[in-house]
Amino acid sequence: MQELLLDIRGLRTQFFTDDGLARAVDGVSYSLEKGETVGVVGESGCGKSVTALSILRLIPDPPGKIVDGEIIFEGTDLLHLSSADMRRIRGNDISMIFQEPMTSLNPVFTIGNQITEAVRLHQGLNKRDALAKAVEALKLVGIPVPERRVHEYPHQLSGGMRQRAMIAMALSCNPKVLIADEPTTALDVTIEAQILDLMRTLQDELGTAIIMITHDLGVIADIARKVVVMYAGKVVEQAPVEQIFGSPNHPYTQGLLQSLPRVDKDASGAKQRLQEIPGIVPSLLNLPAGCKFASRCPSVMPQCHEQEPPLEPVAPNHYSACWLNH
Amino acid sequence: MAAETLLEVNNLKKYFPIKGGVFSQTIGYVYAVDDVSFTVDKGETLGLVGESGCGKSTTGRSILRLIEPTDGKIYFEGQDVTALDKNAMRSLRREMQIIFQDPYASLNPRMTVGSIVGEPLEIHKIARGSEKTERVASLLQKVGLRAEDMRKYPHEFSGGQRQRIGIARAIALNPKLIVCDEPVSALDVSIQAQVINLLEDLQEEFGLSYLFIAHNLNVVEHISDRVAVMYLGQIVELAPDTDLYNDPQHPYTEALLSAVPIPDPTVTKKRIILEGDVPSPIDPPSGCHFHTRCMYKEKICEEEAPEFKHIGSGHWVACHFRPKA
Numbered sequence: 216m217q218e219l220l221l222d223i224r225g226l227r228t229q230f231f232t233d234d235g236l237a238r239a240v241d242g243v244s245y246s247l248e249k250g251e252t253v254g255v256v257g258e259s260g261c262g263k264s265v266t267a268l269s270i271l272r273l274i275p276d277p278p279g280k281i282v283d284g285e286i287i288f289e290g291t292d293l294l295h296l297s298s299a300d301m302r303r304i305r306g307n308d309i310s311m312i313f314q315e316p317m318t319s320l321n322p323v324f325t326i327g328n329q330i331t332e333a334v335r336l337h338q339g340l341n342k343r344d345a346l347a348k349a350v351e352a353l354k355l356v357g358i359p360v361p362e363r364r365v366h367e368y369p370h371q372l373s374g375g376m377r378q379r380a381m382i383a384m385a386l387s388c389n390p391k392v393l394i395a396d397e398p399t400t401a402l403d404v405t406i407e408a409q410i411l412d413l414m415r416t417l418q419d420e421l422g423t424a425i426i427m428i429t430h431d432l433g434v435i436a437d438i439a440r441k442v443v444v445m446y447a448g449k450v451v452e453q454a455p456v457e458q459i460f461g462s463p464n465h466p467y468t469q470g471l472l473q474s475l476p477r478v479d480k481d482a483s484g485a486k487q488r489l490q491e492i493p494g495i496v497p498s499l500l501n502l503p504a505g506c507k508f509a510s511r512c513p514s515v516m517p518q519c520h521e522q523e524p525p526l527e528p529v530a531p532n533h534y535s536a537c538w539l540n541h
Numbered sequence: 542m543a544a545e546t547l548l549e550v551n552n553l554k555k556y557f558p559i560k561g562g563v564f565s566q567t568i569g570y571v572y573a574v575d576d577v578s579f580t581v582d583k584g585e586t587l588g589l590v591g592e593s594g595c596g597k598s599t600t601g602r603s604i605l606r607l608i609e610p611t612d613g614k615i616y617f618e619g620q621d622v623t624a625l626d627k628n629a630m631r632s633l634r635r636e637m638q639i640i641f642q643d644p645y646a647s648l649n650p651r652m653t654v655g656s657i658v659g660e661p662l663e664i665h666k667i668a669r670g671s672e673k674t675e676r677v678a679s680l681l682q683k684v685g686l687r688a689e690d691m692r693k694y695p696h697e698f699s700g701g702q703r704q705r706i707g708i709a710r711a712i713a714l715n716p717k718l719i720v721c722d723e724p725v726s727a728l729d730v731s732i733q734a735q736v737i738n739l740l741e742d743l744q745e746e747f748g749l750s751y752l753f754i755a756h757n758l759n760v761v762e763h764i765s766d767r768v769a770v771m772y773l774g775q776i777v778e779l780a781p782d783t784d785l786y787n788d789p790q791h792p793y794t795e796a797l798l799s800a801v802p803i804p805d806p807t808v809t810k811k812r813i814i815l816e817g818d819v820p821s822p823i824d825p826p827s828g829c830h831f832h833t834r835c836m837y838k839e840k841i842c843e844e845e846a847p848e849f850k851h852i853g854s855g856h857w858v859a860c861h862f863r864p865k866a
């Protein structure tokens with residue numbers, strides 16, 4: 216039995232906008248064990264980042280609010296911590312690599328300043344030790360000549376190096392949980408391969424548990440042990456990676472996998488027309504009753520438009536929210 | 542069956558001047574496209590892949606002369622595009638269209654979908670009034686939208702739908718060639734397949750040719766008949782798509798293919814992890830541009846640029862050591 220590290224239970228995060236109430240995260244539950252990598256996939260706007268920001272309590276309020284749920288980290292509900300206690304957790308026990316590196320690296324401070332600030336705050340190191348720690352962190356993520364780079368500003372680094380600097384910053388306090396929100400989406404494939412390789416190595420060495428948010432199922436197949444599939448603010452399927460790809464249960468997951476062109480398959484035989492999922496994602500402001508995927512589902516039944524299917528076990532460790540299983 | 546060449550690009554170069562100093566003189570150049578040659582046949586899709594900044598968009602835009610090439614020749618149906626004056630170029634644009642990456646930025650937000658799609662018909666005096674309306678309606682239906690959508694504005698549509706609007710506009714004049722510059726990169730996975738299928742259907746119906754630019758190799762391989770791989774302003778390899786995948790010759794192509802994430806956890810690949818970053822096109826490395834990251838590098842690679850040579854069956858490569866002796 217593995218050790219449970221982070222447990223998100225029934226999380227609901229909403230945005231109160233001029234256009235109405237957006238149920239961005241609507242009853243999401245998933246958990247993370249020590250040293251494990253969980254992959255979170257889903258369409259743009261389905262609530263992947265908002266879930267991650269909720270874990271760190273970084274939801275802008277207003278317009279956002281966590282209205283329900285629990286986020287249990289090592290036995291403590293983070294949603295009940297004081298702001299001061301939460302600050303101690305953030306960047307120390309749980310740290311995050313944000314979707315846009317330029318928004319989270321401060322352009323007016325050197326890379327070194329930004330890393331030393333975190334380690335001084337959390338680990339009480341003096342200036343010199345903190346700088347040494349920063350250089351060490353940059354070296355760990357494979358930045359050449361870290362002694363020099365540590366004094367440079369974010370704009371002086373290439374996209375790939377900036378992403379590494381972000382990882383260095385996120386890892387500088389040896390967090391137990393690393394939340395990586397699309398850490399490689401903006402990067403080229405050869406640089407992406409470097410970063411994924413780096414994350415795997417660091418996980419082996421430091422035992423960090425990782426929540427990997429991405430829309431790229433190729434990245435998920437490569438790095439995750441468990442996969443959470445989200446659709447319109449909900450988890451629709453969750454399973455070990457082999458089962459998600461080998462025997463997907465939810466029609467959305469099935470459709471997603473079939474719609475992907477694959478260089479390895481295409482090249483080996485006659486090309487086939489891609490399977491498409493018709494239609495588009497419903498607006499969060501105006502969600503239909505019942506299953507949110509019903510309007511695009513090839514196996515839709517009358518019941519699907521009326522009642523929302525619960526997330527239920529369909530095999531050991533494999534959960535799916537679909538009325539077809541009844 | 543001899544294929545008929547539609548587009549021929551010979552030794553295309555585009556250098557962007559870098560201005561600086563008090564009198565804003567030219568202090569250097571961005572060698573964005575540096576001696577690129579290829580052809581596109583009638584009804585064919587040529588894929589163009591490579592890392593960010595390697596010159597894919599610049600190549601695509603130069604062909605339509607949306608930017609003026611620094612040097613080189615472009616022939617469209619045998620006609621020298623680079624020699625055309627403004628008017629002749631405008632009428633040639635009926636035959637060559639472009640679809641952009643960003644479905645949000647590329648459509649005028651203040652125009653209705655009807656005027657966006659109908660505008661080329663008016664500019665080229667092909668249809669007006671009710672005839673134009675009819676043409677627009679049928680174009681919208683062709684790309685999977687509804688005739689009523691004509692009265693709406695771009696912001697009322699999703700990303701995939703906006704890309705369809707861009708496609709409807711691009712096919713309005715029955716072009717022979719469409720440059721597709723990352724047409725699905727900004728779209729969700731579940732929407733990408735819709736747009737790719739649409740492009741394939743239109744190609745079949747109208748015998749269109751595509752220059753399909755993308756950085757996603759899974760997508761490029763799927764849609765292309767042949768693929769050209771670019772690195773730092775140059776094409777390093779060009780081959781029929783299955784040959785390129787099954788028998789990559791250039792070390793860069795090899796690394797690129799090995800790095801493509803395959804959505805299948807049972808496939809374990811031996812990854813070639815390239816060291817370092819892509820060098821700057823302002824000051825490209827001497828000799829073979831790839832030598833700074835190449836695992837097979839030898840002395841000659843630093844000194845001499847390799848020739849882009851034909852190694853048989855339409856397979857071209859620029860490497861001193863390929864094909865293997």
Ligand SMILES: Nc1ncnc2c1ncn2[C@@H]1O[C@H](COP(=O)(O)OP(=O)(O)OP(=O)(O)O)[C@@H](O)[C@H]1O
Pocket residue numbers: 230232237239257258259260261262263264265266275278279314430499
């Ligand atoms: N500050 C905000 N104000 C209002 N709505 C918001 C805000 N932040 C997020 N949302 C809404 O919450 C929903 C979920 O957003 P989220 O960023 O979690 O999506 P995501 O799954 O991370 O998508 P992507 O793949 O595009 O990053 C979206 O519909 C978004 O519009």
Ligand SMILES: Nc1ncnc2c1ncn2[C@@H]1O[C@H](COP(=O)(O)OP(=O)(O)OP(=O)(O)O)[C@@H](O)[C@H]1O
Pocket residue numbers: 557571572573591592593594595596597598599600756822
């Ligand atoms: N108008 C311009 N002025 C100066 N430099 C430019 C201009 N347009 C492009 N460049 C430079 O030329 C090079 C090639 O750019 P290009 O946009 O063709 O790359 P790309 O392969 O399309 O990249 P991406 O995948 O990021 O779209 C880049 O270094 C870019 O910065």
Ligand SMILES: [Mg+2]
Pocket residue numbers: 263264265314396
């Ligand atoms: Mg996000």
Ligand SMILES: [Mg+2]
Pocket residue numbers: 597598599
């Ligand atoms: Mg481009």
